[in-house]
Amino acid sequence: MPSDVLDPGADxxxxxxxxxxxxxxxSVLMLAAGAVxxxxxxxxxxxxxxxxxxxxxxxVVQAGLAVALVTAPSRRLFLASAMGTTALVGLWLITRxxxxxxxxDPGVPEPVGVPDIVCVAxxxxxxxxxxxxxxxxxxxxxxRPLRTPLAAAPVVLLATVAACVGAGAGLAAMPVAFSTAAxxxxxxxxxxxxxxxxxxxxPVKTFTLTAAPGVVAGHPVETYxxxxxxxxxxxxxxxxxxxTLLNRLPVASTLHWHGVRVPGAEDGVAGLTQDAVAxxxxxxxxFVAADAxxxxxxxxxxxxxxxxxxxxxxxxxxxxxGRVDEDVEQTVLLHNPADGSSAVAVNGTTARRPRxxxxxxxxxxxxxxIAAEQHARHDEQPGP
Ligand SMILES: [Cu+2]
Numbered sequence: 001m002p003s004d005v006l007d008p009g010a011d012x013x014x015x016x017x018x019x020x021x022x023x024x025x026x027s028v029l030m031l032a033a034g035a036v037x038x039x040x041x042x043x044x045x046x047x048x049x050x051x052x053x054x055x056x057x058x059x060v061v062q063a064g065l066a067v068a069l070v071t072a073p074s075r076r077l078f079l080a081s082a083m084g085t086t087a088l089v090g091l092w093l094i095t096r097x098x099x100x101x102x103x104x105d106p107g108v109p110e111p112v113g114v115p116d117i118v119c120v121a122x123x124x125x126x127x128x129x130x131x132x133x134x135x136x137x138x139x140x141x142x143x144r145p146l147r148t149p150l151a152a153a154p155v156v157l158l159a160t161v162a163a164c165v166g167a168g169a170g171l172a173a174m175p176v177a178f179s180t181a182a183x184x185x186x187x188x189x190x191x192x193x194x195x196x197x198x199x200x201x202x203p204v205k206t207f208t209l210t211a212a213p214g215v216v217a218g219h220p221v222e223t224y225x226x227x228x229x230x231x232x233x234x235x236x237x238x239x240x241x242x243x244t245l246l247n248r249l250p251v252a253s254t255l256h257w258h259g260v261r262v263p264g265a266e267d268g269v270a271g272l273t274q275d276a277v278a279x280x281x282x283x284x285x286x287f288v289a290a291d292a293x294x295x296x297x298x299x300x301x302x303x304x305x306x307x308x309x310x311x312x313x314x315x316x317x318x319x320x321x322g323r324v325d326e327d328v329e330q331t332v333l334l335h336n337p338a339d340g341s342s343a344v345a346v347n348g349t350t351a352r353r354p355r356x357x358x359x360x361x362x363x364x365x366x367x368x369x370i371a372a373e374q375h376a377r378h379d380e381q382p383g384p
Contacts, residue, residue: 029126032163034062039167118166195264230313252276256300
């Protein structure tokens with residue numbers, strides 16, 4: 001009989017065995033973490049196939065360990081589970097701080113999301129339980145068919161709730177939001193997607209914005225028409241603005257007109273006013289520019305990723321009669337680039353540029369100072 005086998009099975013009533021409450025707790029925590037890992041498999045298969053395969057393996061191994069912990073407990077198993085769990089937590093820390101050297105974005109830290117926070121929390125909580133199981137001397141115990149389930153119930157309940165939250169967030173369609181807009185209206189109501197503007201005689205200004213991946217200063221970015229920020233859209237108050245978004249990104253996207261009064265269905269909020277525009281698809285937005293001013297447009301799909309990655313630009317609505325004469329007029333877009341640095345990019349670059357005039361080129365009326373990351377933070381839809 002190997003020395004680390006704890007249950008010799010010689011006595012059916014009083015056995016030397018680890019705490020059943022600790023065993024059940026470690027097992028359900030492991031099972032819950034495995035469930036969350038399996039829930040994020042489809043998302044990771046889309047992103048990078050090897051990551052998806054890795055999560056399948058991790059989820060299956062954790063589920064197997066959860067079963068083995070209660071059916072064949074041994075010190076060796078407790079220690080192996082604790083070491084594996086520590087390695088997973090360490091790997092997660094690396095992916096969220098310096099990034100992995102492989103994957104869709106090598107060397108870029110991944111965003112922190114609900115599924116991974118839940119999963120790591122489950123693993124961190126399971127560690128001391130596994131270590132206590134590995135260290136605590138065995139005691140003779142009688143089976144207690146009522147007391148054990150009652151004592152383990154809080155952990156089982158907590159782990160179940162955590163697994164539902166983590167796996168639910170991982171499986172939720174919102175990060176890709178292809179079909180989360182309401183398919184129809186309440187009886188007697190009007191669907192948001194039907195709230196498009198009426199045709200009219202206004203002069204039409206037409207633009208096409210092609211969203212596509214790009215590289216700026218060695219960093220992977222996302223661009224409109226190959227530019228970061230996207231092209232400046234300049235129209236006159238009262239114009240009918242027609243903008244077609246062509247999505248050449250590997251992920252879904254939309255266009256949102258920040259601060260601009262538009263019909264509901266033109267607002268570009270994925271999952272609320274429209275389905276996100278799938279890769280390879282297009283969507284044409286149309287609205288009458290009712291107010292003069294300096295606005296900006298940006299993706300409103302996975303904003304926490306897509307705005308810092310570069311999907312934004314300026315929309316200038318000039319009053320009828322033209323602009324005021326100025327020596328130099330320049331639209332300046334400031335943003336925190338998604339390269340992990342604390343730099344502030346001016347019109348997409350952190351390189352210094354010469355002043356073009358003795359007078360400031362940042363005229364007050366043309367300074368949409370954009371803290372894009374801050375904006376994104378308030379409505380971001382985190383993913384793992
Ligand atoms: Cu906005």
